[in-house]
Amino acid sequence: MTRANEKIQRPCFVEDKHLQYLDALRGSGATNMFGAAPYLTEMFPSLTSLQARKILLYWMETFGQDGR
Numbered sequence: 001m002t003r004a005n006e007k008i009q010r011p012c013f014v015e016d017k018h019l020q021y022l023d024a025l026r027g028s029g030a031t032n033m034f035g036a037a038p039y040l041t042e043m044f045p046s047l048t049s050l051q052a053r054k055i056l057l058y059w060m061e062t063f064g065q066d067g068r
Contacts, residue, residue, distance in 0.1 A: 008061050010068070011054050018044065019068065022059045033060065 021043055026033055033056070040052040047055070062068035 008058065008068075010062075011051075011058060013047075013051055014055050014058055018047075018055050019059055022056065 018040065021040070022033070022036060025031065025036055025039055031039060037049060037052040037056050040055060041047050041049055044052075058068075
């Protein structure tokens, strides 16, 4: 876990479209976000399950922050 004043490093494979998709998925209420990684791999088939989990973790750690 990072401290509040530390900037979280964005993994190089995270794209804005991934974060926007997760925002929309959360808004839809289709799943608990802890189980959202399979939704990412379904929507973006080029992602590995490990990448999807890392994208989800990044999204969770930076949720609500500007400029993520």
